[in-house]
Amino acid sequence: MIQGSIVALVTPMDENGGLDVASLRRLVEFHIEQGTDAIVAVGTTGESATLDEEEHIEVVRRVVVQVKGRIPVIAGTGANSTKEAITLTQRSKEVGADACLLVTPYYNKPTQEGLYLHHQAIAEAVDIPQILYNVPSRTACDMLPSTVARLSHIPNIIGIKEATGNLDRLKDILAQAKPGFLLYSGDDASGCEFCLQGGKGVISVTANVAPRLMHEMVFAAIAGERDLAMRLNAKLTGLHKALFTESNPIPVKWAVCEMGLMARGIRLPLTWLSSSCQDAVRAAMRQAEIA
Secondary structure, eight states, X not given: OOOEEEEEOOOOBOTTSOBOHHHHHHHXXXXXXXXXXXXXXXXXXXXXXXXXXXXXXXXXXXXXXXXXXXXXXXXXXOOXXXXXXXXXXXXXXXXXXXXXXXXXXXXXXXXXXXXXXXXXXXXXXXXXXXXXXXXXXXXXXXXXXXXXXXHTTSTTEEEEEEOSOOHHHHHHHHHHSXXXXXXXEOOHHHHHHHHHTTOOEEEESGGGTOHHHHHHHHHHXXXXXXXXXXXXXXXXXXXXXXXXXXXXXXXXXHHHXXXXXXXXXXXXXXXXXXXXXXXXXXXXXXXXXXX
C-alpha cells in the first residue's frame, strides 16, 4: 500500500528553464533521508504542463533510477487527450514507475460518462496501478463521488487524489467506493483532518519544503493520534497557506531554492516569486523550523 507523505516533487531547472539533473538527484536523496514515503514525478507541481513528452519521461526515468526501489515512484501521466495519457502511462511503466497519477482531463470539460470512459480506457491499455486525480479548481472538471465509485471497481485503479479540500467528499467516496480503495488528500491545508477521517496520505506541495514534519504529521493522523497530528500540523499551517500565495509551483520553487537545493529556474508562463510574497514564505519556513 502506498501511504503517508507523498511529495509532489518540483522539477529543478536552471535559470534558462533547462532541466537540472544534478539537483534532481540531490532532491531525491534529500527526500529519502528526510522520510518522504513516496514521490510523484512530473505532476502539477513538477510543471507537467510545460515539459514536452521526452522531458516528461526523462524526469520520471531519472527519479526511478535515483530512488533505486527505496520508496515508490508515482508518475504524473494525465492529459486532456486520452491517447496522450495512454502513451505517457505506458512509457512511464516502461521506465520503471510503480504507479501513475492521472488528472481529470482539463479544459475540454467532459461529462461524467466521458470521465469514466477516459480512465477506463487508460486502465485497460496499461497494466500499472493508477490513481485518479480530481482538482476542479485547475481543470474546470469535477469527478463526482459516484463516478469515482464506478472506477474503483476497475482492478488497477487503486485510489484517488482528492484536491477539493471538501471533507464531505472523503466521506461520500469512502461510503460508495470498493472496500480498500485508497484516498489521498491533494489539499495540504485540510490534509491532516483528511487522514484523521480515513485518508491514507497527502500528495503534498508542503512536503517539498518540510518533508520530515509532513511525514510525522501524516502518519500520526493515519494512526488516529489526533492531538499529536494537530500539534505537528500547527507548525505547517503557515506553509500550507504561503505556498499558494501565487500559483503553484511558483512559491514552492522559490522556497526550495532558498534552501539551497536547486537553482532559480522556472518555465514561462510561470514566473519567479514576486518580492512582495517572499517575506510570507520565509516566515512560514521559520514557523516550520526550516533554516
